[in-house]
Amino acid sequence: MHVSLGSKMISVVEYRARCSSLLGAMQSRALDLTVFSPGPDMLYFSGYYDSPSERPLLFLMPADGSDAFFFVPELEREHVARSTWVGSLFDWKDGTDPWSGLRECVRKLRIQRVAFDGSMRADWLLPLLKALGDPFPLDSNDLVRPLREVKSVTEVGLLRKAGEIAGNAFGKILPQLEAGVTERKVAQILETEMLAEGADSPAFPTIVAAGANASVPHHLPTTKVLKSGEPVVIDFGAQFQHYNSDMTRTLFVGHPDNEFQTAYDAVKVAQAAGFERARAGSEARAVDNAARESLRMNSFAEYFIHRTGHGIGLQVHEHPYINFSNPEKLLPGVCFSIEPGVYFGGKWGIRIEDIVTVTDKEMEILTPFDRELVRL
Numbered sequence: 001m002h003v004s005l006g007s008k009m010i011s012v013v014e015y016r017a018r019c020s021s022l023l024g025a026m027q028s029r030a031l032d033l034t035v036f037s038p039g040p041d042m043l044y045f046s047g048y049y050d051s052p053s054e055r056p057l058l059f060l061m062p063a064d065g066s067d068a069f070f071f072v073p074e075l076e077r078e079h080v081a082r083s084t085w086v087g088s089l090f091d092w093k094d095g096t097d098p099w100s101g102l103r104e105c106v107r108k109l110r111i112q113r114v115a116f117d118g119s120m121r122a123d124w125l126l127p128l129l130k131a132l133g134d135p136f137p138l139d140s141n142d143l144v145r146p147l148r149e150v151k152s153v154t155e156v157g158l159l160r161k162a163g164e165i166a167g168n169a170f171g172k173i174l175p176q177l178e179a180g181v182t183e184r185k186v187a188q189i190l191e192t193e194m195l196a197e198g199a200d201s202p203a204f205p206t207i208v209a210a211g212a213n214a215s216v217p218h219h220l221p222t223t224k225v226l227k228s229g230e231p232v233v234i235d236f237g238a239q240f241q242h243y244n245s246d247m248t249r250t251l252f253v254g255h256p257d258n259e260f261q262t263a264y265d266a267v268k269v270a271q272a273a274g275f276e277r278a279r280a281g282s283e284a285r286a287v288d289n290a291a292r293e294s295l296r297m298n299s300f301a302e303y304f305i306h307r308t309g310h311g312i313g314l315q316v317h318e319h320p321y322i323n324f325s326n327p328e329k330l331l332p333g334v335c336f337s338i339e340p341g342v343y344f345g346g347k348w349g350i351r352i353e354d355i356v357t358v359t360d361k362e363m364e365i366l367t368p369f370d371r372e373l374v375r376l
């Protein structure tokens with residue numbers, strides 16, 4: 001049977017290595033079992049991705065060396081089997097009680113300490129705890145986070161591809177942007193172009209914020225039109241084989257005045273200061289502090305109302321978070337955004353965002369596109 005894994009570039013060897021790292025972490029915490037619900041962690045270890053529905057679908061990894069297995073609704077069996085390298089699948093039929101079915105599957109396992117997927121919905125978790133005999137529960141995020149934070153060469157390649165798709169699409173649509181076009185239309189043509197460039201989907205709903213809307217960092221596109229004398233902030237990303245990109249550029253329709261250009265340059269310099277500190281061995285907060293201090297020197301610090309960045313991978317926002325209090329050392333292979341911005345409520349805003357990855361010696365930008373102010 002043809003098996004199409006979640007990310008075609010990720011080999012079965014890599015999936016198995018991820019699982020054996022998890023097993024090591026489980027054993028060092030004396031865990032007997034980890035249970036994943038549909039989401040990025042299940043995808044990371046098994047290759048299967050879907051969002052959770054009302055029908056319980058679980059991936060279970062026992063610590064005793066017996067095979068990891070899926071517990072799935074019968075109608076999803078084929079879908080899961082085609083997506084994963086995991087050979088053991090147990091199913092339950094619509095109309096039966098899934099939790100008593102699950103009890104059967106785990107009958108032979110020792111179950112005293114169990115890690116549960118941090119994103120598991122409560123209407124699964126509560127009956128699941130009961131079915132497992134009320135074990136001591138832990139959050140699996142603590143085990144999985146260090147694994148997912150450090151990307152393999154293959155993963156960095158997928159993130160680079162996602163970044164290139166977004167950058168190429170953005171370059172292609174620039175000639176179509178002009179005064180009179182609505183925010184929604186801009187988002188639509190950019191998302192269409194990303195698909196044409198090879199994206200599987202947009203990484204998240206594209207943000208297009210013109211004029212005063214640009215002072216809202218997560219504004220969603222409306223029928224407001226691009227207008228001469230106003231900026232437009234465009235924050236977008238592509239998803240490629242489940243790996244995401246995220247970048248932001250601020251454009252200006254017509255000629256910016258001094259005040260705007262000065263603020264734009266300050267944000268660009270702040271981002272460059274963040275790039276300078278983005279090295280393996282730096283603390284996450286050092287990257288934030290570099291960008292924040294740069295804006296402070298230019299008297300814009302109070303308008304920078306968010307952290308400098310976030311990790312990215314199978315999720316658009318994940319660890320490490322680049323904020324002023326995170327002392328975590330950046331390890332070779334982490335990938336994250338550097339996205340300082342300034343926001344003047346009701347007036348306008350500016351943000352410039354790129355994704356970087358760090359090695360022992362270097363930093364690489366995974367969203368290559370010019371950072372000079374683009375004038376339409």
Ligand SMILES: [Mn+2]
Pocket residue numbers: 246310337339353
């Ligand atoms: Mn971002």
